[in-house]
Amino acid sequence: MACISPDGKPTESGAKMLRALKSGLGSPEEIAKDAGLPLFRVRSGLRELTQAGLANRKNGKYEITDKGTELIE
Amino acid sequence: MEEVKEQIVSLPRLGEPAPAFEAVTTHGVLKLEDFKGSWLVLFSHPADFTPVCTTEFIAFAEIHPELQKRGVELLGLSVDSVSSHIAWVRNVEEKTGVKIPFPIIADLNKEVSLAYGMIHPGQSKTETVRCVFIIDDKQVIRTILYYPLTTGRNMDEILRIVDALQTTDANAVATPANWRPGEMVVVPPPNTQEMAEERVRQGYECVDWYLCKKKL
Numbered sequence: 582m583a584c585i586s587p588d589g590k591p592t593e594s595g596a597k598m599l600r601a602l603k604s605g606l607g608s609p610e611e612i613a614k615d616a617g618l619p620l621f622r623v624r625s626g627l628r629e630l631t632q633a634g635l636a637n638r639k640n641g642k643y644e645i646t647d648k649g650t651e652l653i654e
Numbered sequence: 655m656e657e658v659k660e661q662i663v664s665l666p667r668l669g670e671p672a673p674a675f676e677a678v679t680t681h682g683v684l685k686l687e688d689f690k691g692s693w694l695v696l697f698s699h700p701a702d703f704t705p706v707c708t709t710e711f712i713a714f715a716e717i718h719p720e721l722q723k724r725g726v727e728l729l730g731l732s733v734d735s736v737s738s739h740i741a742w743v744r745n746v747e748e749k750t751g752v753k754i755p756f757p758i759i760a761d762l763n764k765e766v767s768l769a770y771g772m773i774h775p776g777q778s779k780t781e782t783v784r785c786v787f788i789i790d791d792k793q794v795i796r797t798i799l800y801y802p803l804t805t806g807r808n809m810d811e812i813l814r815i816v817d818a819l820q821t822t823d824a825n826a827v828a829t830p831a832n833w834r835p836g837e838m839v840v841v842p843p844p845n846t847q848e849m850a851e852e853r854v855r856q857g858y859e860c861v862d863w864y865l866c867k868k869k870l
Contacts, residue, residue: 583682621688621727622681629682 584626607642665771672789673769681757693726694789698772698782702734702742717809728756736760838867
């Protein structure tokens, strides 16, 4: 898991992606630019965050879930 | 009598789509499609904690910024575990000060190695040889290089090939032997007699109608 540590907390890159999602950014390209991460890492990370229930994909855009928001607050 | 079944795997070829994969890497689980839109240099090495591979990884890390300028990502691979990869890259950083900035596939089940023809039993039945696959932004294989276990790769040549391919794509030209960026490029040869006659009047530097060069 690249975005979520074994203890369930987001890694540094996972937290960057969650914060970008919370700010309203929804595409991997926007998130990569905002988080300063390579696009391939963001695509893979969003997949992981979605599987963990921390993000959702709706109409082609990603958004943070309540569970994801709790983790970065 | 027991029937021996052999699976025939078609090896990737130039101009064909790169085989899709999903693999555990030092940067998490990555799919080939995660790299769509970027060029990708996918390369294999025989084993972690070995001398030639260590020099290569340092050299790949050194050209990483140049590759990034060209929109190219790097992705390493060997049949070692992800823990081995992590221990090795940490050791390289500790001993040499060079941080390995790109992911490395832990291809323990050899799924990616076999799909890309990275294991050459004449060299080693258990390790991947030194392969380089240059894959374009549409995920088509554009170059395949194979090096034996004992010969470390030439990073200049990898950069030169990327420059040549990207120049070809942008300008519909070819590049001559030993071409370097900034040098004259080869104009595609004419297909008809009329085009050949026109070609020699077009002001290119021509040896003859079939070999003309121009500056970009």
